[in-house]
Amino acid sequence: MARFENKRVLVTGAAGGIGQCVVELFRREGAAVAAADRDVSQLSADALLPGDLTDPDYSDTLPAEAAEHLGGLDILINNAGLMRRGPVTDTSDEDFKLSAAVNIEAPFRLSRAAVPIMSANGGGAIVNTSSCWGIHPGPDHAVYCMTKAAIASLTQCMGRDHAHQNIRVNAVCPNEVDTPMLRTGFELRGLNADTAISQLNQSVPLGRIANATDIADVIAFLASDEARYLCGSLVEVNGGKAVA
Ligand SMILES: NC(=O)c1ccc[n+]([C@@H]2O[C@H](COP(=O)([O-])OP(=O)(O)OC[C@H]3O[C@@H](n4cnc5c(N)ncnc54)[C@H](O)[C@@H]3O)[C@@H](O)[C@H]2O)c1
Numbered sequence: 001m002a003r004f005e006n007k008r009v010l011v012t013g014a015a016g017g018i019g020q021c022v023v024e025l026f027r028r029e030g031a032a033v034a035a036a037d038r039d040v041s042q043l044s045a046d047a048l049l050p051g052d053l054t055d056p057d058y059s060d061t062l063p064a065e066a067a068e069h070l071g072g073l074d075i076l077i078n079n080a081g082l083m084r085r086g087p088v089t090d091t092s093d094e095d096f097k098l099s100a101a102v103n104i105e106a107p108f109r110l111s112r113a114a115v116p117i118m119s120a121n122g123g124g125a126i127v128n129t130s131s132c133w134g135i136h137p138g139p140d141h142a143v144y145c146m147t148k149a150a151i152a153s154l155t156q157c158m159g160r161d162h163a164h165q166n167i168r169v170n171a172v173c174p175n176e177v178d179t180p181m182l183r184t185g186f187e188l189r190g191l192n193a194d195t196a197i198s199q200l201n202q203s204v205p206l207g208r209i210a211n212a213t214d215i216a217d218v219i220a221f222l223a224s225d226e227a228r229y230l231c232g233s234l235v236e237v238n239g240g241k242a243v244a
Contacts, residue, residue: 002030003224008070010034010063012053012110013080014043017179018129021216022077029220034066037080046070053080054101059109067117074121075223076114078107078128078151083181088142096143103147108154111169115162123166127222128155129215130171132236136243148173152234159232168231170222175238176200176209205240 009026013019014035023045026033035045038052047069051058067073081103084095111126118124133141134148151171158169176182183193201208218237221227 003220004075005030007031007074008034008067008072009075009077009223010036010049010066010073010110010114011077011079012036012062012106013129014045015039016079017181018174018177018212018215018219019079021212022079022219025213025216025220026075026223031075032070034070036062036066053106054098056105056109059106060113062110063114063117072121073114073117074124076110076118076124076126077219077223078110078126079219080106081129081147081181083141083144083185085141085144085185087140091143099143099147103144104150104154107151111154111158115158115165115167118167119162119165124168125223125227126158126167126169127219128152128169128171129219130155130173130234132173132175132238132243135173135234135236138243155234156232163231168222168227170227170230170233170235172215172218172222173234173236173238174210174215175204175236175241175243177215178209178211182209203241203244204238208239210237210239 004026009031011022014023015037023033023035032046034047034049035043036049040048040050084099128151130152131148133145134152137145155171186193186196
């Protein structure tokens with residue numbers, strides 16, 4: 001039997017680098033998947049639920065929408081996120097509000113809506129995407145680090161509060177991953193992304209930064225029965241590289 005057979009999964013940020021990999025992995029391993037992102041037109045999934053996570057109505061109703069399309073909801077993957085760079089003094093009100101809305105408020109709303117659905121069905125799993133930078137803050141990304149610390153804390157709180165409902169809440173905390181988020185950051189700074197990533201690879205003890213599959217595999221593990229005794233864990237996936 002496939003690992004996620006009969007499981008119903010909602011993935012946010014499904015069109016992104018890590019998100020696409022997560023959707024494919026769960027479907028390959030037997031799950032029915034609802035894919036949520038602003039533009040889902042290029043995705044294959046069992047339900048396509050486009051929308052903007054800065055809209056509270058969308059976030060509040062997305063788990064029920066997914067459950068309606070899939071016949072229930074067992075797993076929520078809070079993967080959508082965005083990165084605004086710079087110290088606090090270079091961060092606009094707009095950057096702050098957008099970062100907080102997507103990286104903190106949306107997973108809060110989605111989780112709040114998903115818990116009763118999962119609980120009524122005997123339990124479930126939520127996997128959040130924090131970051132190594134949410135645990136060990138790096139330089140010049142103050143608001144990004146702050147939001148990723150908040151989702152790490154939410155994970156720990158919910159991991160404790162909802163274990164009695166047989167709902168496990170855990171987070172993956174990647175260091176650098178080769179996705180559009182990282183590449184556009186280099187391009188915005190006028191750097192060639194391939195060259196910059198080659199240099200970055202040398203800073204990692206394992207010899208390369210992560211690819212999306214490295215992270216999707218850990219997300220799937222945290223959502224699976226193999227992680228049945230993990231509640232509120234923050235799992236760093238960093239190839240041996242500490243945040244400098
Ligand atoms: N790439 C990295 O180096 C890295 C490292 C640590 C953590 N992360 C985290 O991993 C997660 C996935 O990132 P990724 O690297 O795949 O980046 P990505 O930019 O490829 O994907 C992020 C996805 O989130 C979606 N999204 C953003 N704002 C949204 C909104 N308002 N409404 C709906 N969807 C929205 C985007 O459309 C995009 O598809 C993020 O939470 C990110 O913070 C990434």
